[in-house]
Amino acid sequence: MNAHTPRHPSLYEVNARVLLRRLARERGRRLTLDEIPESWLAQLARCGFSWIYLMGAWETGEAGRRVSGSNEEWLRGYRDVLPDLREEDICGSPFAVCGYSLHPDLGEPEALVQFRKRLHRVGLLLMLDLVPNHTAPDHPWVRDHPDYYVRDTDGNLAHGRDPHSGGWPDTLQLDYANPALAEAMTAEMQKIAGQCDGLRCDMAMLVLPEVFHRTWGREMEPFWPGAIENVRREHPDFVFMAEVYWDLEWTLQEQGFDYTYDKRLYDRLRNGTARPVRDHLRADSEYQDKSVRFLENHDEDRAAAVFSPEQHRAAAILAFLSRGLRFFHEGQFSGRQKKTSVHLCREPEEPVDPAIEEFYRRLVACLRLPAFQDGKWRFLDCNPAWEGNPSHDGYIAFAWEHEGRRYIVTVNYAPDRGQCYVPLPWRDLAGKTVRLRDLISPARYDRDGEALLSPGLFLDIPGWGRHVFEVAGEEG
Structure with a gap:
């Protein structure tokens, strides 16, 4: 075979x-x-x-x-x-x-x-x-x-x-x-x-x-x-x-x-x-x-x-x-x-x-x-959305990349709604408009590439919520 x-x-x-x-x-x-x-x-x-x-x-x-x-x-x-x-x-x-x-x-x-x-x-x-x-x-x-x-x-x-x-x-x-x-x-x-x-x-x-x-x-x-x-x-x-x-x-x-x-x-x-x-x-x-x-x-x-x-x-x-x-x-x-x-x-x-x-x-x-x-896999940080909010601890996020195609997986693995920032790892997103297309739901978002690098992608999703985003950058 x-x-x-x-x-x-x-x-x-x-x-x-x-x-x-x-x-x-x-x-x-x-x-x-x-x-x-x-x-x-x-x-x-x-x-x-x-x-x-x-x-x-x-x-x-x-x-x-x-x-x-x-x-x-x-x-x-x-x-x-x-x-x-x-x-x-x-x-x-x-x-x-x-x-x-x-x-x-x-x-x-x-x-x-x-x-x-x-x-x-x-x-x-x-x-x-x-x-x-x-x-x-x-x-x-x-x-x-x-x-x-x-x-x-x-x-x-x-x-x-x-x-x-x-x-x-x-x-x-x-x-x-x-x-x-x-x-x-x-x-x-x-x-x-x-x-x-x-x-x-x-x-x-x-x-x-x-x-x-x-x-x-x-x-x-x-x-x-x-x-x-x-x-x-x-x-x-x-x-x-x-x-x-x-x-x-x-x-x-x-x-x-x-x-x-x-x-x-x-x-x-x-x-x-x-x-x-x-x-x-x-x-x-x-x-x-x-x-x-x-x-x-x-x-x-x-x-x-x-x-x-x-x-x-x-x-x-x-x-x-x-x-x-x-x-x-x-x-x-x-x-x-x-x-x-x-x-x-x-x-x-x-x-x-x-x-x-x-x-x-x-x-x-x-x-x-x-x-x-x-593809290449890497773990991503999930940072507090604001001081005194511990709900970021319920998040798990990682990224996959292969031949220019990029994806991020984010899950709020907790029973309650939570918020966090997930800084994306790709520096070339700076100066671009980034399209996030969820592969497991109809969700679509356009975000500023610079903001996705720092402080990161803002997530505010319910308990057990999840996204599998395809990440595509377009010149701004």
């Missing part, structure tokens, strides 16, 4: 099993990856996405599905989302993998090869999952290589877990203290790398030596640097994205990951206070470029349920117009509010929210602009 991949790309997550079940209901028959409409793929490409993350592509077994369908706590959660729950709606967790081959429900193995080719033809790359910490109970390794697994104090194979949980009963824990297991997992990664363009590595921090030791009391050699290097010898452009928490993002970036989840930004946006968000966005440049910005994914609650409508829009502007990889989740654009468990292959019917849909249409149009994909 020769298409340019932006420095700050956008990714679209879709649950493969839910998507095909929905399309099957519309068509009245079972469908496979081969039958996902070309128009759907082309539309995602036209929206400016670089990546499709196809979650749930791999083979899962009957053992995991039985656990998913018999755990009473999980069943209560399913019924909260699907009151008319049926047995066939429970397909088992896609993270209880019993083999890195396409799940038979999605088609024959060749269907994945063809799906990737179809993506490439419209300029999209394919990301799939790697689940390094554990397998399904009926993975072939359980039978052929039981030494690949951790045993509990009773001598039984232990369930996969992290240091803070009691374990996931539909999984078995892999033992990275065994070098043979690390070698086998690296071989699996090489195999997968021939089927896609990147991997989302599930709970990647669990196989860091310090975390593995804290969880299991066992020593292991570092896994990620060697495994990533091994894959890249054959696939030099292959991309690794880590699901990671507990402030271990930088550690995994140093070990070779191209991108790491930015849960810290999500939590600060959810908290609704500007200063921690502003401080976070001032972090090291390389760290920012490798951060994955999101407001929801299959693990988090739906953004439309978490945030009020206006805060949702403000948070989206900050998350997705910042630098890094922009991660969107299917259903986010239509304002879905119900989170569907990954154990299910059917989602509830929900009406589209036309207001949030129109907002995301405008936001995605911004992300198609070269400046937001490959």
